[in-house]
Amino acid sequence: MTTQKTENPTSAPPAPPTTSPPASPPAPPTTSPPAPPITSPPVPPTTSPPAPPTTSPPASPPAPPTTSPPASPPAPPITSPPVPPTTSPPVPLTTFATVLPTTMSDTISTVLNKVWGGTHKDTYVLLSKIGPYKLFSSDFARICPGQELESEVINAYLHLMVNNYNRNHQEKARVIDSFEMSRIWLKKSSRLKIDPEKFKIIVGIVNESHHWMLVVIYPLEKRTVFLNSLGESQKDVKRCLEATRAFMRSKGMKVSRWKCETVTHAIQQDMVSCGVFALKFAECILENKDLNFPSTAEAVKTMRLDISSTLLSESESVENLCRHCGSEDKGHLWIACDRCNWWYHQDCINFKQTNTDYCCEMCL
Structure with missing residues (x-):
């Protein structure tokens, strides 16, 4: 079809030459008649443009709508959508790209580059196993900057920190997963089998209305520490006191002098990093570190990177x-x-x- 269409415009000019002689009769008599039809028409290419516009518009418009538009419109929908996800998400990752290889193995760096870069954020592939918790690529995608942490990541990281604490201390710690801790927060009957007096410290993270908060129980000291990355209200401190007292009472402990308190700490600056702060608070308490750590956007990105790399490097065999x-x-x-x-x-x-x-x- 393309070849025939290119021949038509070529043969169209010859047709005008046949009719053109009448318009240029004076030329033939002046020069040899055979020459004008052959040379004169090629020279009129200068005058031919007007002729094509007269014949080309009808031929040209049909061609574009038939071939060009159908081919062109589909291209944007196919190429344009993929471009944003490929370029936008990698921005936060690019910040870490030069750091990853120096702080962790190339394998971990490659995995995080793929998951955080956006090219594999929607994949579902098992990447890590921490105790009973299995973490897939989609879980790690939720650790990257601008995302809210999921319960599986929260519980797996808490599990790791408590295990590390117990390896290095004679007095033991215990973790309560976020599901059970949220039940305790709501003053529901706990199904957890535990003797609180066997532990120096019990840590758990509560989720309420998509917001993560840390609860630290010291059974032998009869006190609870409550930490909210956005700041603690008296109402929440009182609620924490009532919830933990009820839980301790249900486990056979005397709670008449139980108290709940809070301590000064870093404040969350965005609206999505509460889970990161809750984990960092727990880490600081278990490792006896300062709770007033930097809370800038760059510092939070580093915390997210630490959580991801730790969960990958400390994974059990899969x-x-x-x-x-x-x-x-x-x-x-x-x-x-x-x-x-x-x-x-x-x-x-x-x-x-x-x-x-x-x-x-x-x-x-």
């Missing part, structure tokens, strides 16, 4: 787990990614082909 579902079920056919050698259940990834190379989501 070699025997399906990277998609996190299960060890051996009743499935397995397949390994030909690039990273991570294993998946074929059913989980809906991979039915045999004798074919497979590339997982993280490696695409």
Whole structure:
């Protein structure tokens, strides 16, 4: 079709030359008649432009609407949307790009670059296991700047900190996961089996209306410390006192002189980093560090990076787990990614082909 269309405009000029002679009869008599039709028309290319506009508009407009518009409009919707996600999210990551390789292994750096960079933020691949908690790429995407932390990350990191504390101290600490701690906060009956007097410190993080707050219980001292990254109101301190007293009473402790207090600490500057601050508060208390740490945007980014890298580097082995579902079920056919050698259940990834190379989501 393209070849025929280019011939038509070429043959169109010859037609005018046939009719043009009448317009330029004086030229033929002056020069040889054969020459004008051959040379004179090529010279009128200068005058030919007017002729094409007369014939081209009808031919040209139809062509664009038929070929160009259909091809052009689809292109923007396909290329334009992907561009924003690829360029915008990486901005915070670029801040860390030069730091990652010097502070952690290349593998961890690569994973965070992919997940935080936006190219793999929607993938669902198992990356870490801390105790009973399994963390997928989507969980790590929620640790990056501008995002709210999920409960799985909160509980896994608390679990790590308490384990580290117990390895280095004779007196033990205990963690209450966010689900149970939130039940205690609401003064609901606790299903937790625990003897508080066996622990020097019990830590838990409460979630209320998408806001994370730290509760630290000292059973032997009969007191609770309550920390809210946005500041503590008297109402919340009183509520914390009543909730922890009720919990301690249900576990057989005398609570008549129980008290709840707070201490000075760094204040959250944004609206999404409450989980980061709650974890940092717990870390400072367990490690006896100053709670008035820097709270600038850059400092919070560094805290998020520390949480992510720690959860990746301290992970238990996941070699025997399906990277998609996190299960060890051996009743499935397995397949390994030909690039990273991570294993998946074929059913989980809906991979039915045999004798074919497979590339997982993280490696695409």
